[in-house]
Structures are given as structure tokens and as C-alpha cells.
Amino acid sequence: MDKTVASAAEAIADIPSGATLAVGGFGVCGVPQELIDALHEQGAGDLRVVSNNCGTDDHGLGILLRAGRISRVTGSYVGENKEFARQYLAGELELELVPQGTLAERLRAGGAGIPAFYTPAGVGTAVAEGGVPWRYAADGSVAVESPARETRVLDGETYVLERSITTDFALVRASKGDRHGNLVFDKTTANFNPLCATAGRVTVAEVEELVEPGEIAPEHVHLPGIFVQRVVEVRKRGAKPVEKRTVREGSAV
Template sequence: MAAIKLLSCGLRLYASTRSSSGGAWSKGGVSYFSVSTHRHTKFYTDPVEAVKDISDGATVLIGGFGLCGIPENLIGALLKTRAKGLTAVSNSAGVEDFGVGLLLRSKQIKRMVSSYVGENADFERQFLSGDLEVELTPQGTLAEKIRAGGAGVPAFYTRTGYGTLVQEGGAPIKYNKDGSIAIASKPREVRKFNGQHFVLEEAITGDFALVKAWKADRSGNVIFRKSARNFNQPMCKAAETTVVEVEEIVDVGSFAPEDVHIPKIYVHRIIKGEKYEKRIERRTIRKEGDGKIKSGKPASNVRERIIKRAALEFEDGMYANLGIGIPLLASNFISPNITVHLHCENGVLGLGPYPFEHEVDADLINAGKETVTVLPGASFFSSDESFAMIRGGHVNLTMLGAMQVSKYGDLANWMIPRKGSAHKIMDKCTFPLTGKQCVNRIITEKAVFDVDSKKGLTLIELWEGLTVDDIQKCTGCDFAVSPKLMTMQQVTT
């Protein structure tokens, strides 16, 4: 038990608590605050000993981004304990034979709370067959839910998800064997602030957090390496018991106090990992002369058109977040006369080109899980910090690919489609929405449109040789034509 001393005008009040996880309550007009019983970080030599009290049905936060920064040894230990019925909170589901995917394969996970699960076919089979419950959550919202949980904030409002299944409810969490929905997501509360709608999201806390860091000192302070900080850092703070595996344990004072990423107050147990595979999901390298697109097949030309037009969106001094695929390739065509700071949601600002073979680093990836480099002046941070930059309006440009876009700027690009369409630009998206009225410009291989959330689309550029009628035939909605309509521009190479 922990005793709390409250002093007010000379009056001493004492309150005993039974909670080890913290909290507050009121009785008889007196406020009481519970505190953790955590005193000293414990060091373990056997990872199984460090996780053996994770019981069936526990909620476990598992750090990492894809396969970068995952707690390999602790996942292996959890496989040995055979704890089952777990709720696993993880940004992704790993791959079938590594990471969180191993816990899925052993059927130890009952429910996944994730934002991206596209690399694991076993996950898909279990979900569609009704053997696995899944809460798909926008990545930035997931990071903030964890951050809020660690800060003792029970819920928060966010614009993300308004007007989508996230807010409306009805997204499948669990299927019956016959394919019908057994459990669906519930609608979220909505409030309006300054004329805009916001969705209420509840915080996430866990019974345990399994975290991968780089080094710990013998007092329990922890530091991370490069982009391996990602979801690990906020998860350290959001669990009743945080277990951290590190590559090295150093003496107190080996790193300066101002260099500590996670203070020891958040760290309950530490284990030095026996070995690390540090598997790289997408080993992407470059050779001398790489970085220019070589024209060839018609499909290549189509892709090249979009990339070279998208590159014209960059402006000097801009902070830009680029989605995987074509948006990221557009960065190869940034003019040498301007500086653009590339932001990555897994915690990097100042992305550079793909590495040469000798520069490959498993702890340095982009949001597409590709190996990358950073430029002088770059910085690393956690995923919750990264999305705070976006949510707070500090990023000037976000460039994404899309399954569909509506004439009013609704975007569909992250949830499993319900039904398809021949068109990608439509009056109303038929795929589940990712965001409501969030798109300002659409770039295709044939045309460029400006988007107004009330008036709809305006055609502003047209590929040479095409007519407005040609664009109308392949667009699933009406649009206005700018009086200053011009030929579609391309960056010069």
C-alpha cells in the first residue's frame, strides 16, 4: 500500500490506496490520488521470466512499426508461455513467420487493435473466417489513444474519422462462420468545435507493454535508435507493467540525462535480448545513377506522368508527408534549387534517398517499410509526436494514393473495400471512407482537378492530345472547367 500526504492550511490528511496503476477518486468532498507501487526497475536474464505473469485474456501493447523495432525476444518468450485469448495492440500484424505474426499463427491472440495489417495473409484468413476479432484504427488515432492512456487522459476529440465508418459504426470487428457480421464497431460521439466536427476517441491502456529499445542504463532509463522509436515510446507509458528489451545495458551516467528518451519511472522490467535478427521487410537500395524514371512500356509512361506532375507540388521550405508508391517516387524529382523537408509518420523528419548497400540500416525505414537514409538536419521522434505534427497543422503538404475520391474531396484508401467501381473519381465513394472532405487536389495521368468541398471539382489541367469530353467519359461525376485550363505540366528532368 502507498500512503499519500495531503497538506492544506496545516491539516494533514492521509489516504491509503490499493491501486498500482494510478487514478483519482473523491469521497466526502476530499480528493484522493492513487499512485503506482513501482519503485525500482527490475533486470531479468531470462525473457520468459519477464513475461510469465502475462495471463490469459490480458491486453498487451506490442511496440514496433512493421518489423522495425519489434521486441523479438519478448514475443518469443510469450510464445513459450502459451498465454492465450490476448488482446494485442500493435500498429501492424507483422508477417506470417515473424513478429506479431507468430502470436497469430499460434492462435494466442483473440483480438487485434491495429492500423495496418496488409502484410499478413494468416491474419486475413483468421479474420474472415471468424477466428480473430479486429479493431482497425487510423494510425494517428491509434498513436494518440496510446499516448492519452499513458498520460491519464481517458478520451479526446479528433477530426480524423468523422463521416466514416470509424464515426458511424458498423465496421466488422468479428465475422460469423457464414460471413455475416458477429460484432460491429459502435458509433462514436460527435461534437462541434469552431464549426468543425470532431469524434470522441477513448484512450488505450494495457496490462503489459512489450517494448524494444536500444540501450538502458542500470537505473532503468532508456534510449531508442533512429526510427525504431515509433510506437515503442508511447507504449512505455500506457501499461501497468512495461517490459523493455534492449541490445545493451550500460552503467548509470553512460548517456547524459538530456539524452534519455524514456525515464525510468515508466520502465518496470528490462531484459537484454540474447540475439536480434532485425529482419528488414523491404530492403530497398540504390546504385549510382538511380533516381530517374526510365520510360518504356505504356504503363510506365502513365506512372511517370503522375510522378512528374506531382513533383511540381513541392515548394521551397515545405514540410511534406508522402504516402508510399507514387507520392514517394515524386520526391526523386524535387528541384535542386529548393529544399523540401520530407516527413514520415513512423517518426522521421528529413528523409533522404534510398541507401547504397553499405548504408542499409534495419533501424531506419520509411512508412513503406523501405530502408532509407536521412539528410543533415534530420530528426527522429515517436509515432504520437509524428501525428501531432500532422494533426496540429505543422505539415504543409500530404500526398497520398487513393482507391477513390469523391467530387467533394472525400477519400477512400485504407479500409477493406465493400464493393468496387469502374471509376476512381465519383459523386460519392462506394468504398468505406478514410477521410471526409480532406482532398484539395487530384492528379491523374490524364488530368488535374482542384477540389472545393462545397462546389465540387474544377478541371485545371489536361494531358496533351485529350479533350474535356475524354475526361468526362472516364470520370464518374460532373466537373467544372477552369477558364484558364492549360496543358498538364511536367517537371523537367
């Protein structure tokens, strides 16, 4: 039952090139940075990533992206990552943009064993009708585009069919975890972390505080250990990054 491993490097050592990964985090919040850094050092490439966004240019998944190790992203936001946008527009990266709520439900459904579901999100748009560029060719033409999705009328309303998501591995970060894999997330660091954890066939959790089984009250567990296969304690970071700082005119930062 003890799921702890000695280091982040050991925790991700068997992730091969070509693997699919669900990665927690939202912007720079709740990102499993130690596991990502270890994967960067490990060397796996051609990674197919499912994450809300792909980090920033110098943080999170942006580190793997800049190194050319990610070949496909399923996410809902390009955001502040200029290299992400550049690779996509240059035809170096395949990108499936998904409405954020749909992405969350596709991950949740995958973790729950539900193969597909109907949603009103995207009805009447290119999400349902297809034709969204997933990958560009070097000359700027569309090399791969999204397919049309099945729609169905239920109780007089039209819905689009979305497939669930499961991945080979999931990388998540929690503020606290025990040796059985039970996790606690601090405030908004929960974001996509629990959803990604349930969708991964092998889920690796980095935790800032490792405790013994029983020290987390059952009612305080945010994610049960049944969804987690490996736990590694990582150092607490000092000042955490801020994705975009906005202050009033004339104010000191």
C-alpha cells in the same frame, strides 16, 4: 531501483491468458522479438493486442497469431500478414482498425492519464458512424461491428470522441537501457515503442545494450524509467528482417 531481470522468460512469466498487451514496433522495425518468442514458449492465450500491425507471417506478433494465441487486435495495418487477413475474414479474430495517428494518440493519452479526446480523423466516415466489421461469423455475416462514436462541434468544426488505451502489459524494444529503466531508441525503432511503454501498467523492455545508471545523459533519454518496470538485456541480432525488398529491374539482390 534495479529493474533488470535475468531472462526474457522471467520477464513475461506472469502474463496470463486473456491479458491486454501494447506491443511496440512498426512492420519488422523495433519489434520486441525476444519477449514475443518467450511469450510464445510460455503459453498464454486469448491475448488482446494493441499494436500498429501484427507482424509478418513468420516474425513478431505473427508468431503468436499463427499459433492461435491472439483473440483481438487493435491496430492500423494488416499489411503483409496473410494469416492475419485469413483469421479476420474467417471469423477467428476480432480486429479494430484505427487510423494510425488516432492509434498513436490513444496510446499517448492512456499513458498521460487522459481518458478520451476529440479528433477530426474519421469524421463523416464509418469510423465515426459505426458499422465497421470487428468480427465475422463463420458464415461470413458480421458478428460484431464497431459502435457509433460521439461527435461534437467545436469552433464550427466537427470532431469525434476517441477513448484512450491502457493495457495490462506492454512489450517494447530499445537499443540501450540502464538498470533504472531509462531507454534510448535507435532512429526509427522508436516508432510505437515509447507510446506503448507509457500505456502499459507493467512495461517490459528488452534492450540490446544494458548500462549502469548515469551512463545515459539525461538529455539523451528518450523514455524515462518511471514508465518501465522490467528490463532484460537480449542478444543483438545479426541480419534483421526486411519486410519488403524492392530493387530495380535487372538488379541483383
